[in-house]
Amino acid sequence: MPELPEVEHVRRTLLPxxxxxxxxxxxxxxxxxxxxxxxxxxxxxxxxxxxxxxDILRRGKYLIIILSGGQYLVAHLRMTGKLLFKDASAEPDVxxxxxxxLDDGHQLFYHDVRQFGGMALWDSDPFIEPPLCDLGVEPLxxxxxxxxxxxxxxxxxxxxxxxxxxQHIIAGIGNIYADEALFAAGIRPRKRANRLTxxxxxxxxxxxxxxxxxxxxxxxxxxxxxxxxxxxxxSYQFHHAVxxxxxxxxxxxxxxxxxxxxxxxTSVYCPTCQKS
DNA sequence: CCTAACCCCTGCTTGC
DNA sequence: TGCAAGCAGGGGTTAG
Numbered sequence: 001m002p003e004l005p006e007v008e009h010v011r012r013t014l015l016p017x018x019x020x021x022x023x024x025x026x027x028x029x030x031x032x033x034x035x036x037x038x039x040x041x042x043x044x045x046x047x048x049x050x051x052x053x054x055d056i057l058r059r060g061k062y063l064i065i066i067l068s069g070g071q072y073l074v075a076h077l078r079m080t081g082k083l084l085f086k087d088a089s090a091e092p093d094v095x096x097x098x099x100x101x102l103d104d105g106h107q108l109f110y111h112d113v114r115q116f117g118g119m120a121l122w123d124s125d126p127f128i129e130p131p132l133c134d135l136g137v138e139p140l141x142x143x144x145x146x147x148x149x150x151x152x153x154x155x156x157x158x159x160x161x162x163x164x165x166x167q168h169i170i171a172g173i174g175n176i177y178a179d180e181a182l183f184a185a186g187i188r189p190r191k192r193a194n195r196l197t198x199x200x201x202x203x204x205x206x207x208x209x210x211x212x213x214x215x216x217x218x219x220x221x222x223x224x225x226x227x228x229x230x231x232x233x234x235s236y237q238f239h240h241a242v243x244x245x246x247x248x249x250x251x252x253x254x255x256x257x258x259x260x261x262x263x264x265x266t267s268v269y270c271p272t273c274q275k276s
Numbered sequence: 277c278c279t280a281a282c283c284c285c286t287g288c289t290t291g292c
Numbered sequence: 293t294g295c296a297a298g299c300a301g302g303g304g305t306t307a308g
Binding site for chain 2: 113114115156224
Binding site: 001061076167223 | 299300302303304
């Protein structure tokens, strides 16, 4: 469940290690994880040969590796995906589905137990086409304001939690940070989006900003699977107020935290601190 | 257009 | 102790 903070931390750990490295060989061990050209392991590997990694960007939960020659390697880790920087002697295990060998002998492993993630190779600007062009605002950018979010909330009849998880509205929030932000803003996950007050909208934006920033600084949350580019855990899970704490006392008021299903996701909240 | 449900997948947890 | 069912969930797709 890498969300924005985890993906951003992966980006930051990998960038200095991969920058200016040339991909000398690519081995695809599970073709379905090559999303573009779809399932074409040979074409994917062939086109990557000799490409130099120039930069790594992030948009929402996507990583965009900028390559020489006008190519772009776009990765989405979904639930259990990892991009791991390995030395020359490392051997891929059964969950390592793509192996990139670099000119300095190091390797980059795409590792994904549940095989939900994947990588796409573009030979033109991927930002102007789906799925990247359809993503909503970056929540840590200056564009994430009440004047952006409030008009959207007013026309949404679904739960506020569904809105936070909708990548077309805000890019990068997943189940962990949706629950944490709603707790910090004092709003229950099942509350209808169009029932929020403008004050609550403002509080929610502030909560999302501060929580995501703190989580990035902590290297993300390692709940089950998430590891950064060097295989290290993050530490923000120790700061979770509600996620994964159903049945335990609220850290603010002591009330037992409740668990409900919202938008098909498990959601934990404090019945006292969060208003419906 | 909008919203909810389903599906993909494997490892871990739960319950009998 | 063993085994099966349930759960975890991002996002594309399908159904209503």
